[in-house]
Amino acid sequence: IPLILAAASHNAARPAGDCPRRCHCDEDGMLLRVDCSDLGLSALPANLSVFTSYLDLSMNNITLLPPSALMGLHFLEELCLAGNDLTHIPKGAFAGLFNLKVLMLQNNQLRQVPSEALQNLRNLQSLRLDANHISTVPQGCFDGLVSLRHLWLDDNALTEVPVSALGTLSSLQAMTLALNKITHIPDRAFANLSSLVVLHLNNNRVRSLGKQSFDGLQSLETLDLNYNSLEEFPMAIKSLSNLKELGFHSNNIKSIPEHAFIGNPSLLTIYFYDNPIQYFGRSAFQHLPELRTLSLNGAAEMTDFPDLSGTRSLESLTITGARITSLPAALCEQLPNLQILDLSYNLIQTLPSFRGCDKLQKIDLHHNSIHELQAATFQGLTSLRSLDLAWNQLGSVEPLSFSGLPVLTKLDLTSNELTTLPVEGLHGLTHLKLSGNEGLQELLMLENFPKLRVMEMPYAFQCCAFVSCDKVPIPWDREENSSNDFGRKDVMVSNQEDHDLEDFLLDFDDEPKSHHSVQCSPAPGPFRPCLHLF
Amino acid sequence: NCLECSVENGCVRCPEKLFLFLQRWGITHRGSCLHSCPAGHFGQRGKDVNRCMKCKGPECDRCFNKDFCTKCKRGLLLFKGRCFSSCPEGTVPHLTDCIEGNWSQWSPCQRNG
Numbered sequence: 001i002p003l004i005l006a007a008a009s010h011n012a013a014r015p016a017g018d019c020p021r022r023c024h025c026d027e028d029g030m031l032l033r034v035d036c037s038d039l040g041l042s043a044l045p046a047n048l049s050v051f052t053s054y055l056d057l058s059m060n061n062i063t064l065l066p067p068s069a070l071m072g073l074h075f076l077e078e079l080c081l082a083g084n085d086l087t088h089i090p091k092g093a094f095a096g097l098f099n100l101k102v103l104m105l106q107n108n109q110l111r112q113v114p115s116e117a118l119q120n121l122r123n124l125q126s127l128r129l130d131a132n133h134i135s136t137v138p139q140g141c142f143d144g145l146v147s148l149r150h151l152w153l154d155d156n157a158l159t160e161v162p163v164s165a166l167g168t169l170s171s172l173q174a175m176t177l178a179l180n181k182i183t184h185i186p187d188r189a190f191a192n193l194s195s196l197v198v199l200h201l202n203n204n205r206v207r208s209l210g211k212q213s214f215d216g217l218q219s220l221e222t223l224d225l226n227y228n229s230l231e232e233f234p235m236a237i238k239s240l241s242n243l244k245e246l247g248f249h250s251n252n253i254k255s256i257p258e259h260a261f262i263g264n265p266s267l268l269t270i271y272f273y274d275n276p277i278q279y280f281g282r283s284a285f286q287h288l289p290e291l292r293t294l295s296l297n298g299a300a301e302m303t304d305f306p307d308l309s310g311t312r313s314l315e316s317l318t319i320t321g322a323r324i325t326s327l328p329a330a331l332c333e334q335l336p337n338l339q340i341l342d343l344s345y346n347l348i349q350t351l352p353s354f355r356g357c358d359k360l361q362k363i364d365l366h367h368n369s370i371h372e373l374q375a376a377t378f379q380g381l382t383s384l385r386s387l388d389l390a391w392n393q394l395g396s397v398e399p400l401s402f403s404g405l406p407v408l409t410k411l412d413l414t415s416n417e418l419t420t421l422p423v424e425g426l427h428g429l430t431h432l433k434l435s436g437n438e439g440l441q442e443l444l445m446l447e448n449f450p451k452l453r454v455m456e457m458p459y460a461f462q463c464c465a466f467v468s469c470d471k472v473p474i475p476w477d478r479e480e481n482s483s484n485d486f487g488r489k490d491v492m493v494s495n496q497e498d499h500d501l502e503d504f505l506l507d508f509d510d511e512p513k514s515h516h517s518v519q520c521s522p523a524p525g526p527f528r529p530c531l532h533l534f
Numbered sequence: 535n536c537l538e539c540s541v542e543n544g545c546v547r548c549p550e551k552l553f554l555f556l557q558r559w560g561i562t563h564r565g566s567c568l569h570s571c572p573a574g575h576f577g578q579r580g581k582d583v584n585r586c587m588k589c590k591g592p593e594c595d596r597c598f599n600k601d602f603c604t605k606c607k608r609g610l611l612l613f614k615g616r617c618f619s620s621c622p623e624g625t626v627p628h629l630t631d632c633i634e635g636n637w638s639q640w641s642p643c644q645r646n647g
Contacts, residue, residue, distance in 0.1 A: 058569050059535070082569035083552075107551050107569050126604060128570070130579065131551040150604050155551065155579050173614060174598040179579050197615055198602045203581055219614075222601065227581065245601075 018049030028053060031075055036060070044069050051075055058082040058104070065117075067092030080104040082128070091116035104128040106152065113165070115141030126150040130176070137162030142169055154178040154200065161189045169193060176200035178224070185209045185236075191216035202226040202247070209236045218242065226250050226271065238263035244290070247271040255279040259286070267291055282307045289313060297321055308334045315359075316340040323347050332356030343368070344388070355380045366390040366412065375400040382406055390414035390433065402426055413437065414456065423448040434458060435521075455520040463520035535567040548584070553577040555586040576600070593617040606630065 019025035023036035023045060031053035036045050041060040048055065050072045062084040070076065076097050086108040093114075094100065100121050105114075110132040118127075124145050130152040137158070142148065142165055149171055153162075158180040166172075172193050178200045187210035190196065197219050206228040213236040214220070221244045225234060230251040237243065243264045249271045258281030261267055268290050278301040285294055287310035294311075295318040296302070302322035308314065314335050324346040328334070331352055338357050342364040349369045353376045354360060361383050370392040378384065384405050394416035402408065403425035411429055413421075415436030421444065426432070429449055433456040434440055440458050446465050449455075457463055538547035548554045548567035555571055556563045571577045571586035576597045578587045589597035594617055596605040602615035610617040613625055613632035621632035 080570070104570060130577075150598050174602050174604070176598075179581070195614075198598060200599070203579075222599070 018047070018051070020045035020047060037080070048073060054078045056080045057084070060084050062086065065089050065093040068095050070094065071096035074098055076100055078102040078104075081108070083107040085109055087111065089114035089117040091119075093117045094121060097121065098123065100124055102126045106130045106132070108132050110134055112136035113138060113141045118142065119144040121145055123147050128152040129156070131155040133157050135159065137165040139164040140168075141165050145169065147171055149173045149195075151175045154180070156180055158182055161185055163189050166190060167192050170195060172196055173219075174198040177204070179203045181205055183207055183229075185213040187212040188215050189213050193217060195219050198222045200224040202228070204228050206230060208232070209234050211236055212239070215239045221245065221266075223247070233257055233260055237261070240264055242266055244268045248275070250274040253277060255281075256284045257281045258283045260284040261288055262286075265289065269293060273297065278302075280306060286310050292316065294318070305331075311335070313337055318342040320345045325349055327352050329353075339383075351377050354378055357381060359383050362386045364388045365392070366414075368392050370394060371417075372396040372398075373401040374398050375403070377401060379404040384408055386410040388412040389416065392416050394418060397422055400424055409451075427451070430454065432456075452518055455518060457520065457522070460522040460524045463522070463524050466518045466520050467524070536565075539565070551584065553584045553586045591617060 018032060019034065020036060022039050023034050025035070026033040030051055032049050032051050033054040034048065034052050035056045037056045038059040041057065041062060043062060044057070044065070052073050053075050055073070055076060055078070058080045059082070062081065063086065065086065067090050074096060077099055079097070079100060079102070082104045086105065087110065089110070094117050101123055103121070103124060103126070106128045110129065112134055113129060113136070115138045118141060121144060125147055127145070127148060127150070134153065134156040135158060148169055151169070151172060154176040155178070158177060160182060161177065163186065170192055173195050174197060182201065182204040183206060185201070185206060190199070194216060196217055199217070199220060199222070202224045206225065207230065209230070214223070217240060219242060220240050221242055223237065223240065223243060223246050225248040227250045230248060230253055233253055233256050234248060237246065241263060244266050245268060246264070253272070253275040254277060256277060260281060261284070265287060267288050269292065273295065277299050280296060280299055280302055282304050285291070285306050285308055289310060290313055291311050292313055293316045294314055297318065298321040300321065300323065303324065305324050305327055312335065315337055317335065317338060317340070320342060324343065325348060327348065329352045332338070332354055333356055336356060337359055339359050340362045341360060344364045345367045347369055348365065349371065351370060351373070355376070358380065360381050362385060366388045370389065371394060373394060373396070375398045378387070378401065381404065385407055387408060387410070390412045391414065394413065395418070397418065399422045401422055402411070405425050407428065408425070409428055410431040411426065412433040414433045417439060418434065418437040419439040420442060421434065421440065427448060428451060430451050431454045432449065432452060435456040435458055437458050443462060443465055452466070455463065455466065535549060535552060536545035536547070537549055539545045542562055544564035545554065545566050552567040552569060553571050554565050555568050555575065556565050568586065573595050574589055575586040576589060576599060578585050587600060589603060590600045591603065593607050593610050594603035595607050597603045598615070603612060603617055606612045606617035610619060611621055611627055611632045612630060613622060618632060621627050624635060625632035626635045
């Protein structure tokens with residue numbers, strides 16, 4: 001075909017006026033791109049140029065494609081019939097379209113795949129049949145499509161995987177069967193699809209899989225089983241050695257077994273939230289050297305921290321709502337690339353040393369049972385910005401516990417049992433929360449916290465150090481608010497909405513404002529004078 | 535083609551089966567309902583709404599999902615959902631694609647001889 005085009009372009013100019021009435025045409029060298037979309041057409045336009053390479057007939061009212069109607073369009077590569085009223089496509093409708101690469105039939109009224117019409121489209125690469133009413137995919141309907149790479153059958157009425165029809169598509173690379181009514185995936189359902197890279201099965205009713213449902217899919221990299229009714233972990237994935245992205249969130253799976261992903265060493269992401277998962281095998285997430293994010297929430301039966309050996313690239317680990325009582329001493333040896341660690345809502349009592357987690361930026365340990373901090377616990381965390389230890393039982397905190405944290409800006413120790421706060425290493429804080437520590441009655445020195453902006457203290461008088469006690473501006477006279485003679489910062493008394501907004505804005509404002517204001521609560525006032533009454 | 539619209543944002547709810555395409559319009563977005571999404575986007579169907587989503591790479595002209603390209607921009611070559619300026623090892627250029635070479639280590643025995 002390229003040779004014919006080259007010859008044609010030199011010898012004979014294409015007759016002008018080949019654009020069908022009311023359609024819009026663009027020239028593409030010798031070829032013609034014809035747009036007849038949304039014209040209310042009920043039949044194919046007449047006198048289409050043989051040099052038409054792209055024909056858009058979408059969003060019309062075409063109900064019938066007569067056999068051989070497009071016979072002469074040997075250069076046609078793309079045909080769009082989306083959004084018409086086709087209920088049936090007869091044999092020969094696409095006869096002569098030797099070069100057709102893309103055929104769009106989505107949003108029509110088809111009840112079955114038009115197998116006879118598709119027979120000799122040997123160059124077809126993309127076939128869209130999505131958003132029809134297809135419940136039948138006849139055996140052999142795709143047999144002639146030797147070049148097919150992309151197949152859309154989503155948003156139809158399929159109740160089972162069309163195993164036999166798919167059997168000949170060894171060139172297929174991407175397929176979606178999403179948004180159908182498929183309830184079961186039999187063994188070897190996709191056995192011949194050796195080139196398939198992407199498979200979407202989301203939003204079906206899949207309740208069960210065979211042990212070998214995905215055998216034969218050696219090229220598969222993305223498998224989407226989200227929004228189904230799976231009760232068991234999909235063991236059939238063990239044959240997918242090239243799998244990179246796996247989704248089975250929003251199902252009904254209650255546990256993830258030992259060695260669950262032993263066959264999938266290339267996994268980058270796994271999505272499985274919104275499952276009633278109560279238990280994880282300790283070895284479930286071992287040997288996943290490419291995995292970056294792991295999020296386990298609400299596994300109430302889980303008492304042991306998972307063994308993550310061989311999963312060294314993990315950057316974000318979240319295990320909340322389980323019953324973990326302790327962490328492995330070798331945590332940071334196993335996870336040297338960890339950046340975010342969220343172990344809130346567990347039963348952790350003691351902490352190991354986090355030395356070796358040099359990239360750790362955020363630690364959430366709130367709502368645990370931690371009762372002491374040692375000097376070595378957080379030593380060496382040169383990237384740590386945020387440390388949340390709220391709602392624990394911290395009574396004993398060694399003096400140098402926070403000394404090795406050069407970029408720490410947020411420390412939350414709300415509702416613990418502190419009686420004193422070691423300030424070594426906290427000079428960079430912008431947010432400090434200590435409310436709920438009834439035994440902490442000491443005054444904090446201004447000079448120890450030069451960058452503080454948001455403070456929550458157990459007692460109002462502890463805010464006095466950060467504000468001039470005699471004049472506490474009320475929000476509506478904020479315009480008069482300025483640094484007073486002594487250069488002290490002014491506290492703003494704000495209600496909850498302002499507080500959140502302030503907090504939100506402060507998060508985005510790395511550089512301290514020239515006029516530095518500290519938001520300290522509970523703010524001292526007429527009935528909470530800044531006199532040390534205790 | 536629109537079920538619900540507003541002066542500022544154009545269409546905000548599309549009929550079933552159509553894709554809502556949100557286009558940036560100054561500081562706002564304007565919605566329109568399409569049967570297939572424009573270049574650089576793919577149609578993502580969902581239970582409640584169908585939306586046009588961006589293909590991941592700027593080099594991709596049309597994609598199956600955000601990570602899997604089906605047609606690269608002019609001058610680039612497509613191989614298994616990715617766009618390349620030159621074909622990866624074991625493949626050879628063919629029109630707008632890279633195909634597995636005759637004798638590459640990974641090519642299936644499709645050709646005789």
